[in-house]
Amino acid sequence: MFHALSARIDAILCDAFQALNLPIIHARAAPCSRPELADFQCNGAMPAAKAVGRMPRDIAEAVATRLSTHAAFSEVSMAGPGFINMRLAPSLLAEAAAELLGDLRLGIEDVGQGRLVVIDFGGPNVAKPLHVGHLRSLVIGESLRRLLHAQGWRVIADAHLGDWGLQMGMLTSALRLRDPQLPWFISSFEGPWPDTAPVTLSELERLYPEAAAACRNDPERMAQARADTAALQAGDLGLLALWRSLRALSLQAQQRDFASLGAHFDLLLGESDAQSIIPAMIDDLRTRGMAEESDGALVIDVAQPNDRHDVPPLLLSKQDGAALYATTDLATLVPRVKQMQAACVIYVVDQRQALHFEQVFRAAEKAGFKDGVQLEHVGFGTVNGPDGKPYKTRQGGVARLADLLDEAVAKAAERMAQSGHGAGFSEEEKHQLARKVGIAAVKFADLSGDRLSGYIFDPDRLVSFEGRTGPYLQYACVRIQSIQHKAKDHGVPVGLAMPEARTERELLLACLAFPDAVAEAARQRQPGVLAEYAFELAQRFSRFYAECPVLAAERAEQRAARLAICHLTGLLLARSLNLLGIDVPERM
Numbered sequence: 001m002f003h004a005l006s007a008r009i010d011a012i013l014c015d016a017f018q019a020l021n022l023p024i025i026h027a028r029a030a031p032c033s034r035p036e037l038a039d040f041q042c043n044g045a046m047p048a049a050k051a052v053g054r055m056p057r058d059i060a061e062a063v064a065t066r067l068s069t070h071a072a073f074s075e076v077s078m079a080g081p082g083f084i085n086m087r088l089a090p091s092l093l094a095e096a097a098a099e100l101l102g103d104l105r106l107g108i109e110d111v112g113q114g115r116l117v118v119i120d121f122g123g124p125n126v127a128k129p130l131h132v133g134h135l136r137s138l139v140i141g142e143s144l145r146r147l148l149h150a151q152g153w154r155v156i157a158d159a160h161l162g163d164w165g166l167q168m169g170m171l172t173s174a175l176r177l178r179d180p181q182l183p184w185f186i187s188s189f190e191g192p193w194p195d196t197a198p199v200t201l202s203e204l205e206r207l208y209p210e211a212a213a214a215c216r217n218d219p220e221r222m223a224q225a226r227a228d229t230a231a232l233q234a235g236d237l238g239l240l241a242l243w244r245s246l247r248a249l250s251l252q253a254q255q256r257d258f259a260s261l262g263a264h265f266d267l268l269l270g271e272s273d274a275q276s277i278i279p280a281m282i283d284d285l286r287t288r289g290m291a292e293e294s295d296g297a298l299v300i301d302v303a304q305p306n307d308r309h310d311v312p313p314l315l316l317s318k319q320d321g322a323a324l325y326a327t328t329d330l331a332t333l334v335p336r337v338k339q340m341q342a343a344c345v346i347y348v349v350d351q352r353q354a355l356h357f358e359q360v361f362r363a364a365e366k367a368g369f370k371d372g373v374q375l376e377h378v379g380f381g382t383v384n385g386p387d388g389k390p391y392k393t394r395q396g397g398v399a400r401l402a403d404l405l406d407e408a409v410a411k412a413a414e415r416m417a418q419s420g421h422g423a424g425f426s427e428e429e430k431h432q433l434a435r436k437v438g439i440a441a442v443k444f445a446d447l448s449g450d451r452l453s454g455y456i457f458d459p460d461r462l463v464s465f466e467g468r469t470g471p472y473l474q475y476a477c478v479r480i481q482s483i484q485h486k487a488k489d490h491g492v493p494v495g496l497a498m499p500e501a502r503t504e505r506e507l508l509l510a511c512l513a514f515p516d517a518v519a520e521a522a523r524q525r526q527p528g529v530l531a532e533y534a535f536e537l538a539q540r541f542s543r544f545y546a547e548c549p550v551l552a553a554e555r556a557e558q559r560a561a562r563l564a565i566c567h568l569t570g571l572l573l574a575r576s577l578n579l580l581g582i583d584v585p586e587r588m
């Protein structure tokens with residue numbers, strides 16, 4: 001089994017603490033906050049001293065003395081109020097790096113052990129094109145899908161399409177108004193109904209906002225929409241056939257956007273798929289006394305005595321019995337838990353829906369649907385415009401996802417022309433490269449930092465070959481590959497040796513931090529942790545490469561060792577980008 005560097009050091013610290021009769025829970029090391037002083041530091045002497053009633057500096061001194069004879073360290077010292085600073089022995093770095101390179105999983109721990117996690121992300125609504133609000137769910141969700149899969153989980157990604165409810169009735173009633181003679185609306189029509197929708201995609205995308213506005217302004221139109229919704233939900237065959245054709249039409253376009261972003265789904269189920277179990281679920285909840293009447297509606301009280309904020313009851317059904325968002329989410333959980341046997345269900349949805357998920361999770365617990373399954377809402381902040389408010393188009397409308405990506409791709413093409421990337425490519429190759437670069441830029445910006453904070457979408461800044469950007473990382477990857485390519489004539493790299501130069505050992509240390517970066521990113525459901533790691537790794541590679549000639553190294557074994565470091569860095573950088581869902585071009 002592979003041991004992450006931090007785990008190896010913790011084990012050594014543990015032995016030392018134990019030998020000195022100190023509580024081993026404090027025997028923990030972390031990368032040193034000041035790398036110029038040490039590689040790792042342990043702050044455990046302070047709490048350990050408190051526990052045994054001695055002076056922190058004495059404890060730190062004793063631990064440091066003990067550790068300094070250990071082969072893993074080249075230097076151990078005590079500093080400040082009782083910090084233990086450790087410099088790792090070059091032999092340990094070389095040995096650990098060789099082990100990492102030889103491990104097929106690149107040190108990624110098998111956390112999932114074959115358990116199932118369902119990731120619910122994307123969640124677009126039928127008839128609406130994907131907009132900027134879907135970007136983060138798709139990008140963060142896809143990265144979590146890859147991270148958890150790499151950690152040994154079985155993963156089912158489900159798009160949970162918003163394909164049911166009033167919006168569908170709004171559409172069908174608007175179509176009926178336009179053309180009552182369509183076969184779907186004729187009660188005596190016996191089918192088969194046409195498979196294709198009576199509108200094109202762009203007509204559909206225009207129709208929906210029109211219909212929604214009409215319903216808002218005209219009670220008559222709203223009544224028609226409600227009537228259609230009720231008829232559809234009651235199983236009207238014509239309306240169902242029409243609904244199916246509209247769903248398929250809009251899904252086609254949505255799948256194109258999923259593909260642009262490289263988001264993969266195992267299931268394209270939707271709200272409609274949960275409807276058949278809702279009546280029985282409601283009956284059951286009512287008989288078991290979980291659901292109660294309130295102002296003519298049926299609700300589940302989910303407030304808890306220690307609530308610091310108000311958690312209103314979950315609305316199960318209104319007077320007219322129409323399906324509700326929360327009811328559908330509750331019902332969708334049943335097959336995920338019972339049939340699929342998920343151990344964990346993760347919802348990657350805008351943080352503004354936090355209360356909704358709180359209500360659903362509590363209701364699931366109360367109703368006994370949870371069955372030990374871990375339910376998590378992985379929220380995220382909004383994509384903002386330059387004014388710091390949710391991003392809008394210049395006309396003030398909601399920005400389409402495809403337009404947003406196109407804007408980034410156009411910027412990428414412009415930057416490529418300025419910087420000489422893609423020089424000598426055919427027009428088609430340039431176009432392909434600009435797409436990869438532009439989309440990587442958007443994805444990296446979206447994944448960076450804490451997912452709960454929003455960020456400003458500024459193509460000028462995020463599409464750059466310099467700094468903390470997707471294109472910078474892509475280029476770092478391509479550069480390493482090209483070094484390796486050129487090295488082919490020099491024979492195969494024989495193996496990692498002890499680092500000589502400072503930048504070389506710092507690069508090795510960064511390589512060795514990969515397993516921990518993946519583990520943390522997955523544990524916190526924060527791909528940003530891995531994004532930051534990848535950036536740091538690429539930077540350390542640049543510094544190493546600037547200082548240490550690789551192909552032109554003085555000695556043959558030095559060249560071989562440095563090539564091996566390039567190889568390891570290349571693997572780890574490529575794997576990091578892959579786990580973030582960022583494609584790397586072959587050349588750029």
Ligand code: ARG
Pocket residue numbers: 120122123124125160161162329347349
């Ligand atoms: N369709 C929903 C919306 O547009 C998002 C769905 C999120 N997933 C869920 N299981 N509720 O707001």
